[in-house]
Amino acid sequence: MSQSICLYLHLHQPWRLSPSRRSAPPADWWHGPENSQGNEAVFRKVAAKSYLPTLEILLSQLQAGEITLTLSITGTLLEQCLAYPEYGAPVLSLLQRMVATGRLELLAETYYHSLSYLYSPALFITQVRQHVRALQQHFGVTPQVFRHTELLYRDDLSTLVRAMGFAGIMAEGWHTALPDPHATRVRSAHLVPLEPAVQALAEAFRREVFPQQSVATDYGVLTKHYRLSDDIAFRFSHQPLTSEQFAHRVQQTWGESVNICMDFETFGEHQWEDTGIFAFLQHLPAACRAEGISFRTATETLRAFPRYGSYRADDWVSWADTERDLSAWRDNQMQHDALAVLAELEQRLRALQTARPDLNWTPQWEKLGRLSTSDHVYYMSTKYFSDGDVHTYFSPYKDPYEAYVYFRHASDGFAQSLRAIAPPPLPTVKPRPLSTAKRWIQRFFGNDTAV
């Protein structure tokens, strides 16, 4: 019999890249495709269908004290809220009012919803810092719990997050990865040694962001209950579910905390209004109260329950697809290449910054950050494309090849702009030995003979 529910929703919109030709770069890289998949068009659509109505419901429930809620909001979404104020301003103000109730917890993650940890822990820490600062700026709170993009989890990541001063982490609870079948337990992490350089960066981060705190001794891992989460996120439209049934299922689930994790867009966008998803959300608090289940935020859950063994993940676990691994982002050659390009650009930018500290590198870091958003490599996935089922393939582009080409055009353009700012030193060329004939000519006619 579970005791509490941790409802955690994730808000994110990527900066989709504009289509481009090699010879003709687009005027604005971040406009997105010209059709209904353009960034502004998507934002408007999702805000109207999902963000605004859902946030209204959640705000009233928070204000009435019926629920507590955990959210993660990416930096790119906040940027879009500011860039498209017609819909963005109300979204942002609703979020701020929700935080003001004191019943909403925000989680930390990489600002750009990236996979930077895979190729550069230094970039990863930079992006987390940027996200924490953004949350402090917009909402006046410092997040205590971390979630990685797509709930990716592995031991070394968890160890790093702990060293950075966070109290816990949200992770995918896929049954084969867990030591026992209960995703409802709060676990400790399986710690592994970190590289000294990474450790030092993590220490610096902790001293800056959490100056009062030491490394959490009771650092905990919350795992997603994928079956109950997917009941809403994927199966709601074809297997109708009432709030009462759902609350009953939660109540019947053995363990301590049922962590319901999903995309925020589930409400109104993945599951449309006519499925009854909003009515479901509206009745959820009352149904849970009737079953005697309380709501807890991530931090409250971590505080309320003891650690039960440790979650050991030698390999990556994620909440994506049926494989629950990295294969949606790092499978084919194009994806490997794109991640390698990002790593290379980051190194080059860091070297340039070290060489020319007098210049302002912020715009360059922002460009690199937007390119590092995981959605770009996700669009390059050929996993579902090969089934011919293009409709389930979630991408603004025609095919994965288009996605890769636009990404490479953008990254090439970026690399070129770096070269323009600070040209690389000319390679020192050793003089080539002259041909015998030229040597003879030089000997007899002197050096300056035009030959």
Next chain:
Amino acid sequence: MPTADGVLLLGWEYPPEMSGGLGVVTDQLLRALLLQGVPMTLLLPDYIARRVVLAPENALLPLLDGDTPPLETLRVSTTLFSPYLTPAEYRHRLRRTGSLPRNVYGENLYAEIDRYTAEALTKLAHRQFCLVHAQDWITGTVALEIKQRYGTPYLMHVHLTSYDMHPGHFSRSGEVYEREYRSMHGADRLLAVSQYTRQVLMDHYDVPAEKITVVHNAYNDRSPEGELDYEKVWPKDQGQFWVLFIGRFTYHKGIATLLDTAQRCIAANPQMHFFLAGGQGELEDHVRYSVSTPPLRDNVHYLGFINRPVRDALYTRADAMLIPSVSEPFGLIALEAVMHHTPLVVSSTCGATELITHKLSADWWDSALFAEHLLNLAAYPALRRTLREKALQSLPTLSWDTQASLVRQLYSPYLS
């Protein structure tokens, strides 16, 4: 009334020799049908003006591999040179052939087809078949005549229409179009080689959708043939990017787009090289002229006709295959390219690409986009590698055996 003899297939040549794709398809399909126990008889033109050694009439022709049942062939002498003649071509060829006995050729193409039909009908006078399987419009005319005379139902297999040959200036008029139209509407069923061709038949020939069945051509999973030392025959410098084109130099193969694409690519990247291989066509001279003058001269290589092992070698050496066809009912070379791990850049009006998910495509006239695709392939090795790998992985396995069973299913109501 003698007993019925199974299916009469109206073919073009046997064994396949000159008529390219159609000959191979006929050969493979026939073989698979015979192995499945369908009684088949083959009616062939006897090319009197060609020095091609072909099996004699009425001999029970044993097919090359031992376990196929022997096949009965009937031959009708004719001056029809290829299944896709235009009246002008016919006249031209006839003039080049020189003097022929008066009774074995018609003075123009249509007269010759009618003469061929009449002779075929006398050959078949004492025979009775359950079904006639015609291929394209010339044999379609024969089949229509057989149906009118003896009441034998027929099935028309469409490999190429006159729309495909002149899509840019296609008009619903002229003798060829009328004969095509008549034989398609007279047919009991139509077989199209792709969904694309099915659409052409519906849009331009008013054939009702329910009358058409799509049976894709199959292909043999062949590994590269021959003992060629590719490195020596085709030396390739580091950094060069090779684009391959194989096809006849005719309008419907998209020659204009091909040349324009080459020009754009070479201007942007002098490391791009184009290899043009293929047979005759009305634009052959134009192509030869274009590639012998700057700016194409140094980077476009005209190879002319190349045989099988050389072709395999080129597939293996090339970095991309370009097929800018204006209208291509099937296009076996697209599948061959994929099977040789060659990335495919292809126009969206190519039937075989229905089977290939992983390709780069553009509209046939969009040479800017074709050039863009090729330049991207040249710039990004990861793009090439992914295309090579995934295209082959996702290719459905189509064998002549399974395709022949589909054809047999169409036969079955008539055979019983």
